[in-house]
Amino acid sequence: xxxVEQNSGPLSVPxxxxxxxxxxxxDRGSQSFFWxxxxxxxxxELIMFIYSNGDKEDGRFTAQLNKASQxxxxxxxxxxxSDSATYLCAVIRAGDTGGFKTIFGAGTRLFVKA
Amino acid sequence: EAQVTQNPRYLITVTGKKLTVTCxxxxxxxxxxxxxxxxxxxxxxxxxxMNVEVTDKGDVPEGYKVSRKEKRNFPLILESPxxxxxxxxxxASSFHLRTGFTDTxxxxxxxxxxxx
Numbered sequence: 001x002x003x004v005e006q007n008s009g010p011l012s013v014p015x016x017x018x019x020x021x022x023x024x025x026x027d028r029g030s031q032s033f034f035w036x037x038x039x040x041x042x043x044x045e046l047i048m049f050i051y052s053n054g055d056k057e058d059g060r061f062t063a064q065l066n067k068a069s070q071x072x073x074x075x076x077x078x079x080x081x082s083d084s085a086t087y088l089c090a091v092i093r094a095g096d097t098g099g100f101k102t103i104f105g106a107g108t109r110l111f112v113k114a
Numbered sequence: 115e116a117q118v119t120q121n122p123r124y125l126i127t128v129t130g131k132k133l134t135v136t137c138x139x140x141x142x143x144x145x146x147x148x149x150x151x152x153x154x155x156x157x158x159x160x161x162x163x164m165n166v167e168v169t170d171k172g173d174v175p176e177g178y179k180v181s182r183k184e185k186r187n188f189p190l191i192l193e194s195p196x197x198x199x200x201x202x203x204x205x206a207s208s209f210h211l212r213t214g215f216t217d218t219x220x221x222x223x224x225x226x227x228x229x230x
Contacts, residue, residue: 008154034218043204043221044157088156090219099164100210101172102147102219106156 003027004091006105014113019076021108023089026070031100033065033072034090037083038107044088047074079112086110116141118222120205126228127195135190135225137205144210146188147172147219148180150201157204163188164210195229202226 005024013019021035032051036044050056050063050072062075072091076083089105118139127133139146147162149172159172163182177199179191188207192199203226206219 043223045221046218049218090157095162095170097170099162099168099170100145101162101170102149102159103173104149104157104159106154 001026002105004089004103004105006087006089006108008106008108010109010111012111012113013079015079015081017079017112019079019083019110019112021074021076021087021089021110023072023074023105024070025072025089025091025103027091027093027103028067028070030070030091030093030103032092033063034092035061035063035072035074036088036090038086038088040085047087076110079110081112081114084110084112116220118205118207118220120203120222120225122225123223124226126230128230129196130194133192133195133227135192135203135205135227137188137190137222138186139188139207139220140186141207141209141220142185143207143220144185145217145219146182146205146207148178148188148190149204149206150174150199151204151224152201160190160203195227197229200227200229 034049035047038044048063086107095101148160149157161180163169205222208219209217
């Protein structure tokens, strides 16, 4: 079992719909949670981060964190064709000998159809 | 302009020929990290550094070395590259928050390495 799991997709939604992306993690010591977007051939770029249980909204994006269920999600409202990309979930936890390790999921490919 | 730079962007080499990929950031970030990205496997952390002279292994450190002699630079060294190290490599940096959390990571443009 991978430490951070995402459905690889592809997830296809029509323009204007809500896209729901999910991520589960196995280490209960995980402290902070990030969603990155990566266009083909480009570097990952931050969409949102969340540290506390509950919802966090930023424009069309909402991140949800449930530490009891070890689950973090990203909702994209009013999806646009420009949202078509791979979405990466990243989890920060304490390293084995100190410091903070970053564990990424394999990513979910999202297609928004015009 | 705040950025993370990597060089070279593309590199084709042969098995066993030592190489270094440089990474530099101009944001005074404490935390720096190297990742490799392979199809179906996502980004996997190779090494990370919490600050100058402080480095630690990520999930896939075998065959790689790093050093952090200056805050802005974090080179990745492959002393004897092998074909299974053919991959897309990203360097990233972030602030390390005093609360214990690590802030947003900013990624370099990537280095595509092919080992023949």
